[in-house]
Amino acid sequence: xxxxxxxxxxxxxxxxxxxxxxxxxxxxxxxxxxxxxxxxxxxxxxxxxxxxxxxxxxxxxxxxxxxxxxxxxxxxxxxxxxxxxxxxxxxxxxxxxxxxxxxxxxxxxxxxxxxxxxxxxxxxxxxxxxxxxxxxxxxxxxxxxxxxxxxxxxxxxxxxxxxxxxxxxxxxxxxxxxxxxxxxxxxxxxxxxxxxxxxxxxxxxxxxxxxxxxxxxxxxxxxxxxxxxxxxxxxxxxxxxxxxxxxxxxxxxxxxxxxxxxxxxxxxxxxxxxxxxxxxxxxxxxxxxxxxxxxxxx
Amino acid sequence: xxxxxxxxxxxxxxxxxxxxxxxxxxxxxxxxxxxxxxxxxxxxxxxxxxxxxxxxxxxxxxxxxxxxxxxxxxxxxxxxxxxxxxxxxxxxxxxxxxxxxxxxxxxxxxxxxxxxxxxxxxxxxxxxxxxxxxxxxxxxxxxxxxxxxxxxxxxxxxxxxxxxxxxxxx
Numbered sequence: 001x002x003x004x005x006x007x008x009x010x011x012x013x014x015x016x017x018x019x020x021x022x023x024x025x026x027x028x029x030x031x032x033x034x035x036x037x038x039x040x041x042x043x044x045x046x047x048x049x050x051x052x053x054x055x056x057x058x059x060x061x062x063x064x065x066x067x068x069x070x071x072x073x074x075x076x077x078x079x080x081x082x083x084x085x086x087x088x089x090x091x092x093x094x095x096x097x098x099x100x101x102x103x104x105x106x107x108x109x110x111x112x113x114x115x116x117x118x119x120x121x122x123x124x125x126x127x128x129x130x131x132x133x134x135x136x137x138x139x140x141x142x143x144x145x146x147x148x149x150x151x152x153x154x155x156x157x158x159x160x161x162x163x164x165x166x167x168x169x170x171x172x173x174x175x176x177x178x179x180x181x182x183x184x185x186x187x188x189x190x191x192x193x194x195x196x197x198x199x200x201x202x203x204x205x206x207x208x209x210x211x212x213x214x215x216x217x218x219x220x221x222x223x224x225x226x227x228x229x230x231x232x233x234x235x236x237x238x239x240x241x242x243x244x245x246x247x248x249x250x251x252x253x254x255x256x257x258x259x260x261x262x263x264x265x266x267x268x269x270x271x272x273x274x275x276x277x278x279x280x281x282x283x284x285x286x287x288x289x290x291x292x293x294x295x296x297x298x
Numbered sequence: 299x300x301x302x303x304x305x306x307x308x309x310x311x312x313x314x315x316x317x318x319x320x321x322x323x324x325x326x327x328x329x330x331x332x333x334x335x336x337x338x339x340x341x342x343x344x345x346x347x348x349x350x351x352x353x354x355x356x357x358x359x360x361x362x363x364x365x366x367x368x369x370x371x372x373x374x375x376x377x378x379x380x381x382x383x384x385x386x387x388x389x390x391x392x393x394x395x396x397x398x399x400x401x402x403x404x405x406x407x408x409x410x411x412x413x414x415x416x417x418x419x420x421x422x423x424x425x426x427x428x429x430x431x432x433x434x435x436x437x438x439x440x441x442x443x444x445x446x447x448x449x450x451x452x453x454x455x456x457x458x459x460x461x462x463x464x465x466x467x468x
Binding site for chain 2: 059
């Protein structure tokens with residue numbers, strides 16, 4: 001994947017960097033990612049597609065619409081490959097998507113919408129869904145394995161409350177875990193069914209946050225699992241992901257309900273972790289100041 | 299009773315048609331309507347198609363007698379009557395925004411005015427004629443699609459590249 005800085009992308013499109021930023025505000029395209037220093041990073045594929053479309057366009061909007069259509073072709077070809085049970089063609093389609101986008105955007109814009117389309121078109125009881133869900137789970141696990149080791153000093157424990165790999169929520173949970181791992185977070189995924197030995201797992205992993213993900217298991221089972229974690233490591237922030245909004249439940253104070261999109265959920269979790277660390281740092285600084293004041297008073 | 303006189307066909311000498319020189323083409327921005335001034339010493343092939351003044355439109359060309367001026371309300375339509383560009387003034391006039399209406403049919407924005415246009419064919423014929431690249435300017439009377447009682451005269455001519463119809467609301 002090749003990324004371009006704002007000035008490089010602007011030069012490729014023969015416009016000024018300010019114009020490129022104006023397009024981002026007005027049209028939402030090309031959509032940059034952010035570097036660790038918060039600078040815009042444009043994917044070369046998107047910028048090149050837009051450059052070609054501008055040559056044939058009558059307005060910026062129509063050129064952007066054409067460039068978007070070209071990029072959406074990847075999702076259509078992946079749907080076609082999975083619906084016809086062709087693993088090699090599906091691999092090629094996701095590779096083509098990765099040539100134009102980052103891993104996160106390929107998953108969010110191609111893989112997950114493809115699975116949604118297959119489940120909508122054929123239902124989750126179909127053979128097409130079984131094949132597609134298995135292929136997607138395999139691909140997401142492989143991508144997670146290929147990610148470099150975590151760099152942040154934070155970890156998250158997932159309580160997986162989905163049914164199995166064929167659960168509609170399962171690819172979203174795997175995608176969220178992949179995004180977190182790629183963001184440098186240590187992730188441990190456990191089934192929310194089992195509580196035996198959970199203390200050992202929590203003691204080794206020492207999580208900063210717990211996520212309960214998936215809507216298949218009932219609230220009592222999930223509550224037992226969350227209680228076991230709390231007994232092992234003490235109180236800590238809890239987030240809920242794709243538990244469904246249709247069933248009424250009483251939520252404990254401090255529980256965060258994550259947005260359904262994997263990318264948005266990842267950003268919310270990272271903000272939660274950062275605010276939690278900031279609070280911890282502030283409280284320890286305050287504690288140190290109190291000790292210093294007490295020593296000075298003596 | 300007078301009898302009708304049927305004249306014999308005869309050849310008449312007529313003056314040859316004068317060859318009209320086509321109106322010169324002028325460039326304008328598809329969003330703000332500004333007329334760009336090409337920078338000196340830069341070959342045309344390497345100039346950017348994006349408007350340097352607003353950055354939100356592409357530079358198109360149309361005959362000088364039909365081209366909009368800066369601040370004019372106008373639309374650019376393709377041969378299938380799909381909206382390709384909406385100027386800033388047209389966005390205000392029709393209470394819409396270009397990204398929302400691009401690729402939609404023009405009838406979502408403008409209708410032929412019933413009183414002046416008998417069956418609405420005048421507008422679509424004029425747009426198809428202009429999008430084909432025919433020389434000349436036509437007019438049609440239109441109204442906003444969601445509003446009655448307002449009449450606007452539309453000046454329709456060809457523009458491009460690529461070939462399309464320019465509809466300037468007066």
